Amino acid sequence: MKKFITTLAKFSLFCAFGYFLLVCVFGMSIPSYYSPNITSHLGGSGHLNSRIKEANNKAHVDILILGSSHAYRGLDTRIIERSGKSAFNLGSSSQTPIQTEILVNRYLSHLEPSLVIFEVYPSAFTLDGAESSLDLIINSRVDLPLAKLVIKQKNIKLINSGVYASMRQFLNLETVFTEENTNSSGTYISGGFVEDSVRTYRYDDYDKQRWDFKPYQFEAFDRILSSIKLSGAECLLVFSPITPSRYNSYTNQVYFDSLMTSKASYFNFNQLIQLDDSLHFSDSHHLNQHGVEIYNRKLLQVMDSLGLSD
Amino acid sequence: MLFNSLDFAIFLPIVFILYWFVAQRNLKLQNALILAASYFFYALWDWRFLFLIIFSTLVDFTVGYFLGKTKDQTYRKILLAVSVAVNLGFLGFFKYYDFFLANFIEAFRLFGQPIQASSLNIILPVGISFYTFQTMSYTIDVYRKRLEPGKDIIAFSAFVSFFPQLVAGPIERASNLLPQFYKKREFVYANAADGLKQILWGLFKKMVIADNCAYFANMFFNNYTEHPGSALVLGGVFFAFQIYGDFSGYSDIAIGTSRLFGFNLMQNFNYPYFSRDMAEFWRRWHISLSTWFRDYLYIPLGGSRGSSYKKVRNIFIIFIVSGFWHGANWTFIIWGLLNALYFLPLLLTKRNRANLEVVAQGKYLPSIREVMQMGMTFGLAVIAWIFFRSENVYSAFDYLSRIFSSTLFTIPTFKDRHIAFVTLLLIGFFVVIEWIGREHQFGISKLLQNKPRIIRWTFFTFIVFLIGVFMKTEETPFIYFQF
Numbered sequence A: 001m002k003k004f005i006t007t008l009a010k011f012s013l014f015c016a017f018g019y020f021l022l023v024c025v026f027g028m029s030i031p032s033y034y035s036p037n038i039t040s041h042l043g044g045s046g047h048l049n050s051r052i053k054e055a056n057n058k059a060h061v062d063i064l065i066l067g068s069s070h071a072y073r074g075l076d077t078r079i080i081e082r083s084g085k086s087a088f089n090l091g092s093s094s095q096t097p098i099q100t101e102i103l104v105n106r107y108l109s110h111l112e113p114s115l116v117i118f119e120v121y122p123s124a125f126t127l128d129g130a131e132s133s134l135d136l137i138i139n140s141r142v143d144l145p146l147a148k149l150v151i152k153q154k155n156i157k158l159i160n161s162g163v164y165a166s167m168r169q170f171l172n173l174e175t176v177f178t179e180e181n182t183n184s185s186g187t188y189i190s191g192g193f194v195e196d197s198v199r200t201y202r203y204d205d206y207d208k209q210r211w212d213f214k215p216y217q218f219e220a221f222d223r224i225l226s227s228i229k230l231s232g233a234e235c236l237l238v239f240s241p242i243t244p245s246r247y248n249s250y251t252n253q254v255y256f257d258s259l260m261t262s263k264a265s266y267f268n269f270n271q272l273i274q275l276d277d278s279l280h281f282s283d284s285h286h287l288n289q290h291g292v293e294i295y296n297r298k299l300l301q302v303m304d305s306l307g308l309s310d
Numbered sequence B: 001m002l003f004n005s006l007d008f009a010i011f012l013p014i015v016f017i018l019y020w021f022v023a024q025r026n027l028k029l030q031n032a033l034i035l036a037a038s039y040f041f042y043a044l045w046d047w048r049f050l051f052l053i054i055f056s057t058l059v060d061f062t063v064g065y066f067l068g069k070t071k072d073q074t075y076r077k078i079l080l081a082v083s084v085a086v087n088l089g090f091l092g093f094f095k096y097y098d099f100f101l102a103n104f105i106e107a108f109r110l111f112g113q114p115i116q117a118s119s120l121n122i123i124l125p126v127g128i129s130f131y132t133f134q135t136m137s138y139t140i141d142v143y144r145k146r147l148e149p150g151k152d153i154i155a156f157s158a159f160v161s162f163f164p165q166l167v168a169g170p171i172e173r174a175s176n177l178l179p180q181f182y183k184k185r186e187f188v189y190a191n192a193a194d195g196l197k198q199i200l201w202g203l204f205k206k207m208v209i210a211d212n213c214a215y216f217a218n219m220f221f222n223n224y225t226e227h228p229g230s231a232l233v234l235g236g237v238f239f240a241f242q243i244y245g246d247f248s249g250y251s252d253i254a255i256g257t258s259r260l261f262g263f264n265l266m267q268n269f270n271y272p273y274f275s276r277d278m279a280e281f282w283r284r285w286h287i288s289l290s291t292w293f294r295d296y297l298y299i300p301l302g303g304s305r306g307s308s309y310k311k312v313r314n315i316f317i318i319f320i321v322s323g324f325w326h327g328a329n330w331t332f333i334i335w336g337l338l339n340a341l342y343f344l345p346l347l348l349t350k351r352n353r354a355n356l357e358v359v360a361q362g363k364y365l366p367s368i369r370e371v372m373q374m375g376m377t378f379g380l381a382v383i384a385w386i387f388f389r390s391e392n393v394y395s396a397f398d399y400l401s402r403i404f405s406s407t408l409f410t411i412p413t414f415k416d417r418h419i420a421f422v423t424l425l426l427i428g429f430f431v432v433i434e435w436i437g438r439e440h441q442f443g444i445s446k447l448l449q450n451k452p453r454i455i456r457w458t459f460f461t462f463i464v465f466l467i468g469v470f471m472k473t474e475e476t477p478f479i480y481f482q483f
Helices: A002-029 A048-057 A077-083 A097-111 A130-139 A144-153 A156-170 A215-231 A253-261 A289-306 B006-022 B027-069 B073-110 B128-143 B153-161 B174-182 B189-222 B229-260 B278-284 B287-298 B308-326 B330-348 B368-389 B393-403 B417-436 B453-470
Strands: A063-066 A087-089 A115-119 A186-189 A193-195 A234-239 A265-268
Touching: A002 A156, A002 B189, A002 B453, A048 A087, A048 A097, A048 A130, A063 A077, A063 A097, A077 A087, A077 A289, A097 A130, A097 A144, A097 A215, A115 A215, A130 A144, A130 A156, A144 A156, A156 B453, A215 A234, A234 A253, A234 A289, A253 A265, A265 A289, B006 B027, B006 B229, B027 B073, B027 B128, B027 B153, B073 B128, B128 B153, B128 B174, B128 B287, B153 B174, B189 B229, B189 B417, B189 B453, B229 B368, B229 B393, B229 B417, B278 B287, B278 B330, B278 B368, B287 B308, B308 B330, B330 B368, B330 B393, B368 B393, B417 B453
Parallel strands: A063 A087, A063 A115, A115 A234, A234 A265
Antiparallel strands: A186 A193
8 A cells, every 4th residue: 555655646746747748848839729728829819918918017106997898899999098087907808706806806906096997797707717817827927826826716717727827927928929909809909908909799688687797706806995905006897888789688687786886986888878789899899999988988987976085 | 536637636536545554454444435435426426415315325235135045035036126116216207207107198199089188397417327237246246056145234325335336337236346445455566557548548538538529519410401511520529539548538537546445346338439340349439338238138038149129129129228327318329229230230141249259369550351340340330329429310310411511622711620630639639549558458558668768758748738738727527427
């Protein structure tokens, strides 16, 4: 038995080392689409690579925006800066609170905002966050909190990609990559916003559905709010508009609204502005630039009314 | 709890440590631990059905006890009938009730007498087809006086619910497995190491081969009307490897896990796709079920003895029952029927035992003739699998008719072709390893055994790597859990 345990322990070490070595070699030599569980290509549809590089070079902003694609495609820093304040959008694709927490811990003290606008799309609280973690792994640095998150998420794709990204980071290979400004999802605008070419959306019906929230996302959310409060910044929670047909299909919006209201200043823009499914949206839950204009102007009014533009 | 889950990766070492370190000196304690672990393992699916296993166990233990006490043949027959009725009753109710009801309603409707009856939408308890057959083998063997009745209820319960093979076999004979619960188990390094290797190979088969093939098999079978004949052939091949990787992978993990605890289970798959005819295929595919039917159904019916009529009848009965065992659907019955048709010419021309030895034994490569024989057998198996996989009989025939159309010779275009290419490469690797290891119990059993440890460990690490890079990120259940 002793021999078995010792040999097994030795093999485990050998296997772990060999495995990570093979992941690195495979990641460097085989395109990602042939190796489904190692994402080795930098960039991506959400422009997080460009956003992170820009955030690292920013010294200070007045307004920091957080959240999912609804943040970086819905909150145009150029419009928000009409309030006379500088703004930076740190949203990323399918970002859920567990990733937002990592970004807040990295950038809150660095960017020192006086206001944080946190886009709280309810669906983000229903996701496990694997997609967003992958985006962070390949486009930002892998540090201890991110590594811990990856281990917690128990997803082999994240582990493999994390190992590969760490190796690339260690060998300083990522600096040579420059992301294209325009890709299929739109054009990256300095400040973190991604402008979509104006597309319209064809109305669709939805069956009644519910958001099935994950408790650990709310736990991360509470920790984020505490960090923001501790930094002395104001926090504004916003729920960006989605198509009315989709919005009305959810049966637990009231619960979500009351929960958010209990946490901080919260505004559900689905109830504050009237938008048209076809004219103001590029898909069922993303605004096109016409919709963004209307939404952001209303947001500035709300900020004004709260005295947050002063 | 799935074998390919993190839960099992935690559960197994805990049970292993308790088994060999805490309960090592006490056989009863070891059996009790296996029983507790097995019930826990099963309860994670649905604890309510645990009562079904317990009830079935108690009935068969009691029947076995009284069979051992009496010599009265009538009384013995009644006892056996009780056991068979209880076991098949449960199986029939949970597995076939809705099927028979739906067919009765349809039959009455066809004869112009529509009847009203509502389906119960019964949930099928996981593993019921497997443990029911296992316990039935016990009572039948005790009835036939081939086995002494069990006297230790804990050991007997552990035999019925032994967690490695509880939900998808191999369906063990009581005469092989039960005595192993009565004698002290010794930890043997070579067996445990071999068990781990077999678990690794089973995980590769399931997580790399079966799950990746499943993606494409589902794509082609679910939307077969949108694909050309060439893609549908590919769909059939992918399904053939999916079901083999899935089920034989499960069996490998089950056998490997049992070895860690000092048990030896029977081999369930013996490289069936290297068979040269369908008779050989059936000696190599799901061996524990085939031999169960052979011993408890085919031979009592007369087997291959007697008139040609009897031979034909017995073959049809055994294959149709085998198909029906898989599920309450006409597709499985046609699948069984088709296999009977494949088998029959071999039996009637007395060529069903023509290929008893391993193909190309002692050689690196098969002859051209053997390649053609294996290709033909595989092709026949794939045609039968199309019935097995299709939603209904109409879809299966439609699928086949679309294969044999002018689109058979077109280059297939479909989503994720590059992943399909990688999957075919992985299948190629798998087939090569299985070919090399075809004379041994499992593919990598003796592979590189004479090479230095570093080479063996590098190979095993490479298998782990392939699993890590090509496994699906979501856990996928084993196909045979639904049977």
